[in-house]
Amino acid sequence: MKSYLIESLAPLVFRSGKPFTSQASAQDVSFPLPSAGAGLVRYLSLSQSNNEQVLNLPKEDFEHSAYQAILNMQSRGPFLVRYSDETDIEILVPKPANALYFENKQTGEKSVVRLEPRTFEQEGELCGSDLPQRLLHVQMTEDLKGKPAKGVSFWALQDFVAWQKGEGLSFDSVNNNGLTSIPIELRTHVAIETDSRSSVDGMLFQTASYDLAHQKTQNGWDNKRLGFLVQTQESLKQDLATLGGERRLSYFKPINLEKNSSLPVELTQDDADKINSDKGFSLSFITPCIFAKGALPDWLDKTTLMGKLPNTKITVALKAMAIDRWQAVSGWDSLLWKPKATRRAIAAGSVYWFEMVEGQFDVQTLQQLSNHIWSDHQQDKNDGFGSAILSPWTAI
Known part of the structure; x- marks a missing residue:
């Protein structure tokens, strides 16, 4: 492309x-x-x-x-x-959902803590939850005492890729390379009367914009x-x-674009070999994605959470998800000349973990999936909903 x-x-x-009658703010x-x-x-x-x-x-x-x-x-x-x-x-x-900014209670030092799928045990016994039976809980990989901290909302692409490949990153490097x-x-607008060239009473509104x-x-x-x-x-x-x-x-x-800072991220035979040996991979979304089954793609069985990856013979099982609140998707239909229906999308930054059940990756298949747009409907694919970065993950 x-x-x-x-x-x-x-x-x-x-x-x-x-509505335009509301006062504008940064949230608008x-x-x-x-x-x-x-x-x-x-x-x-x-x-x-x-x-x-x-x-x-x-x-x-x-x-x-x-x-x-x-x-x-x-x-x-x-x-x-x-x-x-x-x-x-x-x-x-966007910041990946499997990263948590954390402030140490004793030292006050800030760090980036990894969240990963794990079995949840307490005193040797499994704890219950309302998650589907086959899904693992996403948990902190370190046992720390403290509280969540504030950090950047946007990561440099190189940091994002390194993090999803399992590399550790310092809070300072992520903060310096990213963007809060x-x-x-904010602008205030007023309606002007044609004859007198003065403002019309009550006709004020504000807009918020990206500078x-x-x-x-x-x-x-x-x-x-x-x-x-x-x-x-x-x-x-x-x-x-x-x-x-x-x-x-x-x-x-x-x-x-320079090769090392372009999209899609280039994957190699080494990445394919690591996924095959670790029997798992993660899918990290960098744009919102619209699935037919809410949080689940259409090619996954809703009961078994298993299915074949699109355009491949590789069978995988969904093991865990780290997703933020759903994102509303709407807009104006310039053909029908009316507002589009509001739909729910998986927010950018969400991470899905999959276990390999049958089949193996070669570099051609891996590159094909790296270029794949993961939304289910063809028009959403054309629009670019569902760009993601695929990374090796050691399945549990």
């Missing part, structure tokens, strides 16, 4: 579902969904190619093959990036700024684009 950088020229608005702005990036790619492809066949079709004829060809365009992202120029770009991904939050700007420009620090201006990355097979030219609400402009630029 080709990579494109979205460089904002103004703070970008990604509103929640609150939400990270753009994959469908927003997909819509931008399709719009630019259509406008740059000047496809008269589609442009002249009535909106009601959304079953037309020309419309379907647009909807079948695939994209990934948007992913958050931090960069100084187009040759120095680092990808930031995206700066947010991705260079930020001021104690030592001056930061030499790096934030942006978004989208990937698609479409060949697009540099252009001005509008991502998000209020038609705020951004530059849309083709870029070349």
